[in-house]
Each structure stands twice: as structure tokens, then as C-alpha cells.
Amino acid sequence: MIEQNLILILVCLPFVGALLAATLPVHAHNAAAWISGLLLAAGLAIMAVLHAPVAAGGVVRALVLWVPSLRLNLSLRVDGFAWMFVVLVLAIGILVVVYARYYLSRTDPVPRFYSFLLAFTGAMLGVLVAGNVLVLVVFWELTSITSFLLIGYWHQGQAARDGARMALVVTATGGLCLLVAMLIIGQIAGSYTLDVVLASGDLVRAHPLYPLILALFLIGAFTKSAQFPFHFWLPGAMAAPTPVSAFLHSATMVKAGVFLLVRFSPVLGGTDLWFYAVTGIGMATLILGAMVALFRHDLKGLLAYSTISHLGLITALAGIGTQGAILAAIFHIANHAVFKASLFMAAGIIDHETGTRDMRRLSGLFRAMPITGTLAIVASAAMAGVPLLNGFLSKEMFFAEVVDWHNGTWLDNSLPWLATFASVFSVAYSLRFIVTVFFGPKADDLPKEPHEPSPWMRRPVELLVLVCLLVGILPGLTLGPLLNQAARSVLGADMPYYSIAIWHGLNAPLVMSAAALIAGAVLYLTFADTIAKGPEGPPLLHRIRAQRVYEWMMLQFTWRLPRKIYGATGTERLQPQLRLMVLLATGAGAVTLWGGLRLAHEMLSTPLNPAFALMWAVGAVCAVGAAWQAKYHRFAALVLLGGAGLITCLTFAWFSAPDLAVTQLLVESVTTVLLLLGLRWLPRRREEIAEDKLLPAKMRRLRDFVIAVVAGAGIAAIAFVVMTRPTIPNIGNWFLRNAYHEGGGTNVVNVILVDFRAFDTFGEITVLAIVGLTVFALLRRFRPAAESAGLPEQQQGEAAEALKDYLRVASVIMRWMFAPLIVMSAYLFLRGHDLPGGGFSAGVTLAIAFLLQYLGHNVRWVEARLTVLPIRWMGFGLLIAGLTGVGAWLFGYPFLTAHAQYVDIPVIGKVPAATAMAFDLGVYALVVGATILMLVAIAHQSLRSARLREVEAEAEAEAEAEREAAAAPAPARAPARAPAPVAGGTA
Amino acid sequence: MSRLVPHPLLSLALVLMWLLLTRFSLGHLLLGVVIALIAGWALGKVEPERPRLRRIWPLIRLMGIVSVDIIRSNIAVAGLILTRGRHGARKSAFVDIPLRLDDPVPLALLAMIITATPGTAWLEHDPDTGVLILHVFDVIDEDEWRHLIRDRYESLLLEAFG
Amino acid sequence: MEYVLSAAIGVLAASGIWLLLRPRTFQVIVGLCLLSYAVNLFIFSMGRLTVGVPPIMPKDGSVNPSAYADPVPQALILTAIVISFATTALFLVVMLVARGMTGTDHVDGKERD
């Protein structure tokens, strides 16, 4: 039980630490370092406690349920392999913490660094101890994200930003692939629990999706472990501070990839596909990395490629997959972590103390920093595989595996040669690192005078080099048991104990090692000068840089190509969008009705009335005419539109819909006025634009004409088919039957609107209110185009002056119409429930009564006499309608339940009192308010621009005067205000 | 009183209108009165001054005269259209008539009469000179038209509105 | 009459759609008006055609629903008329403001090159 909690604590500790560190002030360097170090040390202590059960071959598990239904639970497990890896991560982590404390400068925001570092460590530990493959992916992606932050820590530099982004993009892509692989594996295994998955190797390998799984899985593993061709992000990540490189590229990030390969080799390994893919890529990476490393002039660049190369080696071992190979892989994971961490730190010290990492500038540093030099030499030797150092041992084991193991393929046969070849380069670059930096003449043009670093910066390196030596000399005593324990936890309990010895006699691996050492030394010493003068990379090959390919691909595939396709598959123009919608609707109708659109057997038919047909001849002519004139003769189009609307009204009346006819007529009037109000602000269009007569424009019009005709024919056909279909039982019949008895009104349409379906009306008046408000708000910011800002053409010139009184007589009639229109509005309102009419039509009528006053006079005249607060009308209208609806609650009925009753009033008799009437009153008030608000808001624009003109003229005159008086160069800017209060809003 | 009921005659007419639109009953009468008062009050806002109607009788006479004139000119104009303007002999003209009326309300009444009578169209009235430009569909003698408008209609209106 | 009305719907719709696809805002707004006529008549036709019998009921009990016009499409159209009136007004204002700001009455706010 305690152990379970300990695992949880182990994973949580770094995250908690990350939060803690993040909240520290920017300058709390020591505190942040102490927190980080102590937390990681605590982790080590936990691992110490866990050692006993793990050493006994057991697995410590912990489980926190997260999303059980997705089988996505925080399941953790520590076995020998994980244990060893966790210890490695924590130990090197502590050393990096110490090292970074002295490496980072005072000006860096250090707590943030530690915060990222701890978060990254937590994610890495999560990957190692995840007991659920999905959780593994979670942590896997978290390492990508946190490493992004770490690499980009010095984000002021372009290189850091690019490097971080590249690392993230590459590894997160891999993570997504891994996710799918894991999901499929879990699907096949029936569980996402790692234990079950590890036991289902046969099932997985036999599954038809195995190649796909393997491909996705390997993309995940290879991107992380920087295998060819995904290796390029790793050198790019060298822009990170050196402690980050020392951590990420020795024990953690990249090792997560090989960890996964080793971990899953029992599940996915053992097939030819696996061998070719994994060993093939591993060997390619090994060789390529080693070759490139030799030619890099940047210290960290050399180490980066060396890392790639060594990871290739481990990958190749995982691909071979024998017990020895797995053991060797694990061994090399540890060894590489130790010597590479120390080398990165050493490189960091050199950079820190000299100000450069360019090996062509560095020289003879041994005299200035002998201790660091010694440490670096030992570590390099381990990297080169010199005997008595840890690197030698695992390399020997690698050689032994490639020599001993056979499956008879060409790759298998060529492995020893390839391994030796790579080793030669490995020796050569190690040698170059030592020789160019520490030996030779003392460099005198370094940015800083070199000297030994502060001792605490060196301590981690010393410790690591000590480990190199200890493991190299006493492998069986130091790492042997742990290795076996780790390998057994991967491969199963039946693995025999491998004893690791320094001396196996004179055998092939030894010969290969010796040959590599000698050839490597010769290679470097022969070409040292050439390499130093050469380009950054191996001859010829340096021109093909994977990073450039990546960048090109990123540019092409994530920018240029998407933009191109996006541009081709989308548009920002309105017409194509509307055209598409029409086409899709027409197409959808055609597809669904193809062959299914049939006339009913017994068609309904109403006898033809020639008058009606004639009227529609008028309507059609008007509609087509409006369409034809709308571009150049807007006024004519407007008139014709009115004609079409009128015939539509007539149709409603003809086919028994008087309410519709009335409403449409009223709306028609208001719409015409609205459109006319708008016409004033549109640009003049007199001469035909020449382009219109060109062929493309004609073709466009032809195309649209065809579309319009087809769509129109389609809708006409549907209408015809339904119209002639026999009537079906519908809800309309119920309304007809019950309107009077249940709804208390004889006008069924009105009863539907204010009672049966009053909720529709309730929403509808809200729409009207919103639109009123929008129109009002929008017009507050209205500025006419320069062309329309002046007085209309008609009002300019002498003739217009003579027109001042043109309305004198007409306006009398318009004024006097105010009263009858109010009466008519009341009439339409009061009788709506029983006869055609109702709140809406009554409201519009009243609004027209007001409009007429505006038409007959002008805005100032009307508003000096009539005070209308349209927005208040709207507010009260909405409230009346809403409260009427809520009133039903008092009687225990749902919203909008209407009550109709006849109240007996003396003298007058029985008077109907229906709540529906109150609701209609709300509609009425709102409609009046909204309609007036819209009309008046537009009408006010003329007034506003008149004021604007006055103000501007005044300002201009002033400016003119000023210019003349003082010849001052900068006249004050005219206060461009147009504060015309619109009649709405507020009083 | 006159502030609350600025236009009593109009309000009366509105009550009548209400009763025409609905049907006569006590309830409707009361309702009509209320509505007419409200409407009249609202009109008072835009037209605060009551028109100076002195006598009503000339107006009634005018109505009778106009009704007859309308029928006559309907027939005349219809005939002109059917005969294509007496086969091309018809001549229309602008006739300017100096009017004595100045108040807009009687002028509006005159406009209604002239418009309702086919064959004459009100085009323009200049308040400064008092000249009305009329378009006459079928002119034989312009002075006859001046006489008609001034003596047949305008004089009655002048009588009524003083 | 069904022929006439469906042809009418077709002509209104076609005119409206043609205008909807035009580049000038005024054309579009006229098109929307015509289209909304077409759609209102379409809705209307869904209730079949009945001449001269509006859904206004006598007050005496028995009612034969099949003798009257279907009130439901009428109620729907009334709501639709109000809404399309409102949105037409809104579109008009937006079109004016757009014209003021962009200096053109092209629907895209810039003339095509």
C-alpha cells in the first residue's frame, strides 16, 4: 500500500515542484534550485524504498481511476527496467539541477527554468512508470510539450524558437501516431493495461493491422529517439541552455524513444518486419550520426550527432531483440546517459568559460582548465569505447550481438562491418573533441579568458566520470545486478543471468574494437586539418541537410500548400457562397426527389379564374422587371417590387387569407419607404459600366440565369405537387374546430398567433426588438460615403430653392390623416381576435401614421411636436407580452396559457376580456416602437449629415480665416462630430 | 377643453367612422368616443390650431356641386379616352389661376375637389403669389376654367372659411 | 389556379435568386424581398388552395374544418413576414453603413478587379 502511494508521489512530486517553482519570484535562484534538487532527491529516496520489491523480481503497481469507461486510468507500475531508468533520470536530474544553478546567469528567469525542468522530469518519470499505454501516451506528449518550453527557454534567440518548435512538431507528431498505435493495440489486447498488452504479443503480431500498428508505433519511437530521418530536430534543440541538452539528450527525452522500443519489443518485436525496420533504421542512424558528428565544428553539434549515433546503436540492438541484445541495449542506455551527460556539461563549461563552442577557435585549453580537461578526456574515451570505461563494455556487447546473432538476411550479414565502420567514426570524433579543444597551441582570440569554472559547476561532471570509471572497471559489482533485473523485467523471468566481465578473451568483438580504435585515430589524424577547414558537415552530404528538408517541407506543407488549397477550396466573396448554397439546395432537392416526385392520383384543382391569371401576368412582369432593373434603375426596380408585392397580397386575399393580405400590404408600405430612405445613400449609377458588356460578365449572368431558372422551376414543381395533393389530416383542422371554444376567438389565424402558438409570436416580437436595437446602434456610427454626404442633387440649385413650399397643401392632408389612422389602428387591434387584424397590423398602422408626419414635414418639425420614445415602447411591449404569459403561473398553468372571459359591464353589456388581448397589446406596443425606431433612425441620417456639413463648412471657414490671418501652417482639425440624437433611446 | 379636445368636429367624424367600421351599439359608441378623443388629442399635437370654419352650409353646397361635376367629368374624360381625344382634336394646357384662398386647409379641400374631378390636375400653388398652376385635360377656353375654379369652388370655400 | 400559383412562385423565386447572385447590395436586397414573397407563397401553397373561405369561424358550434382554408400556413407566414421585414430592414441598414465605410455598394466591400 505504501509502495503504491510512493509511486504516485514519485510522479506527482516534480509537477508539484514545477508549480512551486513557477510561483517563485524571478530572482529566487537558490530557492528554485534547492526545491528542485530536494524534490528529485526525495524521488531517489522513494526509489531506494522500492528497490527491495523490484529486486525480488516483483512489480509495484498503483492505480488511480481517471476515466474508467475509456479504460484511461492513471495506472503506474515500476519493474526492474523502469526502476533502473527512473534512478538514472533522477540522478542525472539532480546533477543537472546543481550544474544549472551555476551555469545560468543572474539575468535569466531561473525559477521558470526549474519549473519547466521539473515538469519535464515528471513527464519523463510518467512515461517510465506508466502502467497503461494511454497514460504512457499522455506523459509522452507531455515530455514533448515541456521539452518545447525547455528548448525555447532562451526564446529571445531565433535559433531557440526554431529549435523548440521543430522539436515539438516532430515529437508531437510522433506522439499522435503513437496514440493511434496504442489505441489499436489496446483494442486487440482487450485492455490498455501495460501488463496485459505486454502479454498479448502473439495476438498483436498476428493481427492484420500489425504492419500499420508497427509503422505508427515506430514513427512515435523514432521521432522521439531522433532516428533517421527524424533526427534533425535534435541538433536544432542544441539552442537550449546546456543543462537542458545534458538532461534531454543523455538520460531523458531521446531515451524515452529507445525505452519504448525496448519495452515493446516483446509485443511487437521478433518479426522480420520489426528487424528490418528497427535494426535497419538504427544502423543507418548509427552510421550517419557518427559520420556527421566528425565534421561538426560546434562542440554541442558534435555531441548532438554523437547522441543520434548512439541512439541508433541502441535502436539496432532493440531491433535484434535477443536477450543479449536487450541487455546490451539497456546497458548502453545507462552508459550513454552517464558519459554523454558529463560531456555536455563539460562542453557547457567550456562554452561558459570561453564564450565559444566553435572547435576551430578553441585550442590548448588543457593548460587553463586541467581538471575539466581530464574529465572530458575520460568521458570522451568512454564515448569512443576505450577499454576500462563503461562505453567500451556495452559496445563490446553490441559487437558480440551483431557477430553472434544470425537470421540469414543481407542486413544481418553486413551488420558487423557496418558496426565497425560506424565505430571508426565514433573514435575519430571523440578524438577530435579532445585534441582540438584541449591540445595544440593556446587560443588567443577567445571572447573570454578561459579558467576553471566554479567547483560546484564541475562536481556533477566529476561524479559522472567517476561512474564511468567504476562501471568500466567493476561492471559486475556495480551495474550487473541492476541490468539483469531490468532485462528480466522486459524479457520475462526465464532469462538467464548475464555476468558482465571486462575480459572475454581475444574474440571478434575485441578485434572489432581494436580495429575501430586504430582506424579511428588514423582517420582523424590524417584528416584533422581538412575537417577543420571543411564545411559544417561531411563532404557532399552537408549539402543535404535534413533540417533544411524539414524547413522546406514545413514551408510547403504547412503554409504555402495549405494557403493554395485553402484559396482554391474557399472564397471570401459573397456571390460564390450564395451561388453554392442555391446550387446545393437545388441539387439536394433534385437528388432526393429524383424519380420520387409524383403527382397525386386525384389531383386537387381549383377552377381557373382569368382575372387571377391576368393579375399574375402583372406580378410576373413586375418581378422580372424588378430583377432586370435593379442594377441601373433602382427606383424603377423598387416600384416594380411594389407591384409584385401587391399581387402577392392579392393572392393571399384570393385564397382566403385576409390577415396575410392586410399584414403584407402594411409591411409593403413600410418596406418601400425604408428602401427609399436607403436609396439616398447609395452611389449614383447612371452610365453602364463597360465591363458589364464584356463576355465574361455576360457568361456570369448567363450562368446565374440558368441557376435561377432551374431553382425556380424546382420550387415551382414542388409547390405544384404538394398543392394538388389531397388534403391530409393535419393540426390545422384541430385549430379550426377549437379556435372559438378553446381559444375564444373566431379568427383562427389570430387565435393561433396569440394563443395556440403564441410562443412563436413571442419570439417573433423579440426578433423585431433586436433588429430595431441593432439598426439603431449601427446607425449611431453611420458615416455616409463622401459622394452621398452632400445634399441630394435634387435639392441643389435654384429650382430647388423654389420648391420650399411644395408640401404646403399636401402636408395638410397628411397631417389630418394622423387621427383617422389612429382610429384605424385601434380598429384593427380590437377586432383582431375575431376578424382580420390584430396587434401586428394595428401596430404597423400606427407606425405609418407617425411616418406620414415625417413624410409630410421634416424630422425637426415632427420631433418638436411629437415625443416618441420607441425604445421604451419596445421595452414595455416586450414586458407586457412576457408578463401576460407569466400571469398564467398564478393560476397554475404553463406560460402563455390564455384565459378568455366575458365581463358583464352595466349599460354596455358583456365585454370579452381575454389575456390573449393583453398579449396582443404587447405585440402592438413593440411593433409600433420597433418600426418607428427603424424608420426614424434612418431618417435621422439626413439630419445628421446636414449638421455635419454645417459644422464642416464652419470649420473650413474658420480655418480659412485663420490661414489668412496668421498663415499658420496647421489649421485645427474640424471636430468631426455628428451628435444628432436619434429619436430612440432616451429622453 | 380645447386642449383636451382640440378638434371636436374631427372627433365627431371619427366617432362616425368608428360606427361605420363596426356596427352601432352603445358599447361601440362609447368605445368610439374614447378612441376618437384620443385620436383628436393626438392630432392636436401636430395641428394645434383649429381651422377657422365659419359656416358649414357653403361646404355642403359645394359637396353637392362637386358630386355632379365629378359625374359629368367622368363621362367626359371617359369619352375622350374612348375617342382618342376626339380623334386628335383634344388639346390640354397648363392654366394659371390666381387664387384668393391663402389658408392651407381650404386649399387642401380645393385640391381634393380638383383632383377628384377627372380632367383637372393640381400641379403647383405658389403661396407668395397665390397662383395655382392647373393642368387641364381638355381645354377649349382657358378663362372658362379660371372662372370655374374661382367662382364655382373657391368662392364657396371662401364663404365657409372666411 | 394551381398552375398559375406555382408558376408565380417559380417566377418570383427565379427573379429573386438571380438578383441574390448579383454583385450590388441593392440587387441583393430586392432579390431577398422577391424571394421572401416566393417563399411565403410556397408556405401558403402547402396548405392547399381554398377560395373565399377564410379561417374565420362562425360562433355556432358545429364546424366542418375541411370547408375552410388551413390556418396553420397562414399563421406561419404571418410570423415569417414579420421576421423577414425585420431582417430586410437590418440588411438595408448594414448595406448603407457598409457603403458608407467602404465607399462602394459591391457586396464584397470592394470592386472586383
Next chain:
Amino acid sequence: MTATILWFAMGYAQIALALAACLACVRTLRGPRAQDRVLGLDTLYVTAMLLFVVTGLRAGTPFFFEAAMVIGVLGFVSSVALAKFLIRGEVIE
């Protein structure tokens, strides 16, 4: 007999009015000037109103009255607005 006469009279009136509407429409479409179009539309309104009344008469229902009344009382509003636009270039000053 009387019914037939009245029936025919109604039918005649309907067709005559519809024809009148057609003629008015021709003027609306042809112009040539804007004021002609407005005049045409105004006439169209009046004929439509009369057609409403006749059709109501023929159907024997009083329910066409409201629509006719709306045209009769308010039909002039849009014509006035159109005419005012012609004179002043804007509808509300």
C-alpha cells in the same frame, strides 16, 4: 336571372379590373420617366383595391374589406414617398 346578371357583372368587373391592372403595369414597366412608374403603381394599387372588393363580393364574404381598406387608406403612403423622393432626392428631410 338576377343572380346570373349579377354574377356576370361581377365576372366582368373582375376581368375588367384585372385588365386595368395589366395596363397600369405596362405603364409601370415602360415608364418612360420615374413619375410614370409611380403613377402606374398608384393606379395598380387602386385597381387592386377594387379587385379586392369585387372578389369579396363574388365570394360573398366581408373578409376582403380590411385589405381593401388598408389599400384605400394607406396605399398612398408609398406613392407619396416615391414622389417625394423624385422631388427631393430623399424621403424624410
Next chain:
Amino acid sequence: MLPATEHLIIAPILIPFFAGAVMLIYDDRRRRAKLAIGLVSAVALLLVAVELLNRSKGNALSGGNDIGFYLLGNWLVPFGIVLVIDRLSAMMLVLTAVLAIPALIYSAAGWHRQGQHFHSMFQFLLMGLNGAFLTGDLFNLFVFFEVLLAASYGLLLHGSGQLRVRAGLHYIAINLAASLLFLIGVSLIYGVTGTLNMAQLSVQVAALQSADRALLHAAAAMLGIAFLVKAGIWPLSFWLPTAYMAGAAPVAAMFAIMTKVGIYVILRLSMLVFGAAGGASAGFGADVLTAAGMATVAFGLLGVLASQGLGRMAAHLVLVSSGTMLAVTGFALAGGGAPMLAGALYYMVGSTLATGALFLLIEPMSREEGGIAALLALTADAYGLDPAEDDAQPEVGLAIPGTLTILGLCFGACLLVLAGLPPLAGFVGKVAIFQGILDAGGGMPSAAGWAFVALLLVSGLASIIGLVRIGIQTFWASDGVVPRVLALEIAPVVALIVMIVLMTTQAQDVLRYTDATARALHRPEIYAQGVMRTPRVEPAPAPANGDAAGDAP
């Protein structure tokens, strides 16, 4: 007597309605008062929505899906309009309220001063949204669509400016055309089936004759196009990025849920009418939805990559999320099973919150300095407004320290969710969808399933690339000018992120909810029968309508 608690079902519509209406009585310059009313309304909405959600979970007896009904005007189905609250609607209500409160608070930083009647329109938008989620009637759905659209027009244009007006013009034109299609569809359904009630429609659909069925399908296709325009499906979505980008920040945040209304309706109607019980119509449109949904994801991801600014990118992320939902709806309609749909619903909630947060973040992230006050001064200057008249004084508020860090963290969280990266809700959602796809095929999904998986992966990747590109530009490559951001602006974002985190840690609860929701959607007959059988409140014996009074007033 209807139990008083039953009125809670209509509260999500009435609360914002009354709030919006009452505000109209106030002078528009009293924005603080209006803000207070608005916030009270939004909080009340949240409480009501949570209560309704709890109710809809029901008990074991009801199979965990208690459906509530509310007969408006006390008229029986199908004659009157009925409101239906079930798991799906309740979830959408909660989501709306959760998004509304932060957006409102954010607006208090100054956005609500940019134009008139912001708060009323905001409330009406909520009313429209909630109405669309609650109604069980097709035409009433149209009405509420119009309410929410009208409000969205107003809000999109809030503050005016060339960009907004141009975007608004397109947005309005397209939606007007779509609304006309909506009307055609609804009326055609009425013409063929004689009903407007969704439940009755679903009962009737199986028994339709073939000629009627063809017409019904045509109607459904028209309706579908109208909804898909709102949902932002390719190729009907080109208006969306510009419109969403143009809106003021709090408005854009609310727009995050606007596409979801379209999706909600499609999901609701297609599962109800064309579900397994739809007879010969079962599965109608499923393939189209799947294909178009995937095309939308593809287009969205292209857009994410092709975008230069964060606003455009966020808008395209909306498309990705929309496309995902639509494709899953298609799969579900074709018999894809509940788990995938459950995952998609979870994903939808998460991505909506994240997009909302992202839209709120955009403006502070791209703000140079000076805060909202400078911005307001600028617009006021551009439009020649009198500051005194327009009351555009800078909002005094607490500017927060560590601005960039907090902005960065919030941005990162949004990124994680939208890219589907662990550990936040986006990842859980995608895992759930993937599992659903794999489960549905019994381990071997269809080709479409694979394509969808691939598309989701690529879209996640595109999101990473795009957002990281922008994030780096903003946080790492900027010239070090720290914007002045008010606590009022950052608190809502943090609140949304906290919601996302809660959704992640409580993923099991949320998924259990969405799972039951998805299962309920697969059993439309429960919904339909429930609606059809809703009893009305029997009236107390009331005096009959006297005939004697005639038409006397």
C-alpha cells in the same frame, strides 16, 4: 395545477427575455446597471441549467434519461408548442450559461461601451440559444433561430467598423438565404405530414408513402442545408472565419456556441426522425454528413495552417470542431454506436469552452499597450463620436502583474485542448472518439472511419503547428512590450480554463453523462412517446365563452 418547479423548464428562455426587456427601460448609458442585470440573469441561467441537468439525469427507473416537457399555453401536443428538456438540451443549456458569464464579465472591461444596447442583445442571444435548445417544434425552432441570429447580427456589428460591417453584410445575407431555405423545409414538412412537432414527425415518418417520403427527404435536405450553414460545414462555411474574427471579443466568445446550435439541431432531428426507427428513411443523409463533416475538418485544418492571425485561426478551429461533430453525427446516424457520439459530445463541450477562451484571449494577446481604453479612444476617434455622449471613459480596473505568464498559460491550455494534446479535455475527447470508431468496427473500422481517424490526427497536428507558430510570435518573438490587461479580462479566461480542467479531472462523470445522452439519442422513441403523451393541466371548470355577447367590445 402545474407544480411550480415545472416552470423551471421555460426559465432559460424567460430569464434572459425579461432581463433584456427590462434593460430597454433603462437609459443605455447606465451600463453598469445593465451589466448587473445581465450578470444576475446569466448566473440564474446557470443555476437553472444545472438544476435541469441534474433532473435530466433522472433515476434508475427512467433509464437515466428523464425528459421534461412543458406545454406552452397548456395546449396538447401536437397542436401547441412543447418545450422538451432532456440530457442533450440540458447539457447545451449549461454550456451556454458557462460561456455567457465569462463573456459578460469580459465585456465589462469596456467592450460593452463600444456601441448601444449590448446587454439587451446579449440577453436576447441567450434567449434565442436556449429556445433553440429547448423547443420541440420545428417552426418554433425557426423562430428561435431567428432570435439568436438577429441577436448575433446585432452583436457582430456591435462597435461597428469596416471589418465588422463587411463581415456582417455577408453573414446576414447568407443567413437570410438560409432562413428562407429553413422556411421552405418546414412548410414542406407540414404540407406532407400535417405536423410541425418533431416528436410526431418521428412517429409518422416510418409510415409515409414513397411519394411523400421523397418530399420529406427533400424538406429534410433543405432544412439540413439551413442548419449546416450555421454549423459551418464546408462548402457553406466561408463566411464564418471572417465573421467570427470580426466580432468583438466577448461576442466572438459567444459565437463559439453558435455553430453548436446548428450541430445540436442536426443531431437532434436526424437521430429523432432518421434514426433506426425511421423505416425506409433510417440513416438518411448519414453519408453526406460524414463526408461533409470530414471535408469541413480538412478545410478547417487548411485554414488553421493558412491563417496569419490568431483570430482567423481560432475561427478555423471552430470549423474543425464543427466538422468533427458533424462527421460523428453521420457515423452515429449510420449506426456507429453510442460511444463515439458520447466522446464527440464530450469533445464538443471541451472545444467550445476552449474556443471561447481563445476568442477572449485574442484581443489581449494582440494588444500593444494601453489596454481597452486606448482601443476605445481609437474607435471613438475614427467615428467622430463625442466621448461624453458615448460615455467611452476608460474602465478603471486592476491591471494584473505577470500578464504574459498568465496569458501564456491560458493560451497553452487552449492549445492543448484544441489540438487534442494530453492531458486536457481535448485529448480525452479524441481518445473517446477513436475508441468509439475502433469499437464500432469491432477492431476494424471502415475506410471512412480510418479516414476520419487520420483526419483528426492531422487536424490535431495542424492545430499544434498553427497555434505554436502564433504563440511563438506573440509570447517569444515580441519586442517585450507587456500589454496592459485588466483583471476583468483575464479572470473570465481563467475561469473557462478552470472549467476545462475540471472537465478533465472529472472526465468520467462528464463522459458518463454524455454516454447516457448518446444512448438516449439512439432511442428516439422514448423522446417521441414522452412528448406525445404529455398531459395538459386540466382546467378548473371555467365559465364557458358566452355566445350572447356577440362581437361587442
Next chain:
Amino acid sequence: MIDLETLPVWIALPAALFLVIGSTLTLLGTLGLMQLKSFYDRLHAPTLGTSWGTAGIMLASMLVFSWAGGRAVLHELVIAIFVMVTTPVTLMLLGRASLHRDRGEGRADVPPAPVLPPPPQPVPQEEPAE
């Protein structure tokens, strides 16, 4: 519905007559509208419809409905009155518009604008109410 068969002759015949007169006059008016050459001539044509065209048809309607309703149904009167009252507004404005436009184009066949200089314009000082 009205059963036409039950209408007495003294209702039906005048009604039919009024209908024929009214519609014919209206038709003639529009015929003139189409035929006549000048706008000012055309301006007269619609008044046929608005005067006796309207009157005839309204009279017919009042006759029939009054008889059918058993009481005086005179609401058509309202329409007739308002048509008469409002027509001048339109026609005056149209005539004026045409005159104005013709003068603007310098056409000689229309009477010139009045020559008297306009009196000083009283500029409205009131602020419009909000």
C-alpha cells in the same frame, strides 16, 4: 356566403350596373394611362378609377352586403372617402415632381417657376425631441 339567388332585382340590377360602370371607368382610366402621350395628360387618367370607379364598386358592395346583412353596411364608405382624400396628395406631388424635373431639364413646354423671390425662410430653431 351570400346566396345570390335570394337577392331581389332592385338590389341586383343596380349593383350589377354599378359594378359594370365602376370597373369600366377604371379600365378606361388605365387605358388612358397607357395611351396618352404626355405625362400631364396621363396624370388625369387614374382619377377615373379613384372617383367613379371606386364609387361604383363601393356602391355595389354596400348594396349587396347591406341587403345580405339585413342592416346598413356602409364601411365601404370609409374606403371611398379616404381614397378621395388621399389621392390628391399623390397626384399633386407627382405633378409637382414632373414639373420640377421638366423645368430642371429646361423643357420649354412647361410653365416656368414662379419668379417672385421667396421670402426669408424661417429656420426652425427647435431641437428635435429625443
